[in-house]
Amino acid sequence: MAIDFEKAGKSIQDIVIDTDAGPLFAGRLCVVNNGPGSRVLVVAGIHGDEYEAQLALHRLVARLDADSVRGRLIVVPEANFPASANGTRCAPSDGANMNRTFPGDRAGTPTERLAAFLFHDVLPEADLLIDVHSGGPGYKGEAIAFAFHGPACRVPEAEVVRMMEAFSLPYITWQDGIASTFVGAAAAAGTAAIELEGAGTTLIEEGNVDVFADALLRGLVHFGVLAGDPPAGGTVSRHLDVRPENMFEADVPGLLEHRVRMGQRVETGDLVAVIHPFGGFDGPPHRVEARAPGIVISQRSLLRVASGDCLGNTGTPR
Numbered sequence: 001m002a003i004d005f006e007k008a009g010k011s012i013q014d015i016v017i018d019t020d021a022g023p024l025f026a027g028r029l030c031v032v033n034n035g036p037g038s039r040v041l042v043v044a045g046i047h048g049d050e051y052e053a054q055l056a057l058h059r060l061v062a063r064l065d066a067d068s069v070r071g072r073l074i075v076v077p078e079a080n081f082p083a084s085a086n087g088t089r090c091a092p093s094d095g096a097n098m099n100r101t102f103p104g105d106r107a108g109t110p111t112e113r114l115a116a117f118l119f120h121d122v123l124p125e126a127d128l129l130i131d132v133h134s135g136g137p138g139y140k141g142e143a144i145a146f147a148f149h150g151p152a153c154r155v156p157e158a159e160v161v162r163m164m165e166a167f168s169l170p171y172i173t174w175q176d177g178i179a180s181t182f183v184g185a186a187a188a189a190g191t192a193a194i195e196l197e198g199a200g201t202t203l204i205e206e207g208n209v210d211v212f213a214d215a216l217l218r219g220l221v222h223f224g225v226l227a228g229d230p231p232a233g234g235t236v237s238r239h240l241d242v243r244p245e246n247m248f249e250a251d252v253p254g255l256l257e258h259r260v261r262m263g264q265r266v267e268t269g270d271l272v273a274v275i276h277p278f279g280g281f282d283g284p285p286h287r288v289e290a291r292a293p294g295i296v297i298s299q300r301s302l303l304r305v306a307s308g309d310c311l312g313n314t315g316t317p318r
């Protein structure tokens, strides 16, 4: 059943994807239409276990009615419903990382088909994409916004930067995009895209839904698609560069012990973590040192690490 993106007022509609095994129910989306104006798509749950983001979008849906929107707002709280329903990052049917499958494949695996639905059917109905992630069980992060833009994008780049600042999150990061993510593929296809990240770990800590819910309200009111006053609070965002040398990586397997705190400033060469070998009696733990100066904005929240795992990262103030 196709989605009716033109339906007047607020509607909640089922997402059903055709697969080789038959129709797959893939959650619901909310469409609100109210006259001319901006068209914005907000999604969460591309990684199914990033629940703060999904709950923030459900809170947004609950407060929406036709009168509160100017133009069109589409909200997809569980963009990878099979994964969300299973409590995992990826869908159990194919194990694919959805955020490396865009623009998707209508003849592919269930995850690839769902990505194709989001990319080919939903994305063209909006001029701006906001894709909300959170740390999941494996990472804990400061709240950040980052954006991707291309020459064909209908929303000017300067407006996208103002939009990122309107979220009033602690940080705006500048980093290279990945073409197979939803935001990367969207920007290349002409829809400016902003990703929000932050929170995470194995429980929802106090305030970690609020941070996304409030940021979205501020951004959507700024953009003009939502009427009303934005919530108080927030902050003036600091702009950070995140490059490969800002990443902390495990060279050996073992047990991770962080030696810095989130938000801490580090210099090149500072000890940021140690890795203790499993059952090791020989020698000192392996040292992980910062390869660039910066502020710690993400840290791994799982104790055991394998060689090559990302342990966290900094951003270098611009």
Ligand SMILES: [Zn+2]
Pocket (backbone or CB within 6 Å): 046, 047, 050, 133, 134
């Ligand atoms: Zn994610």
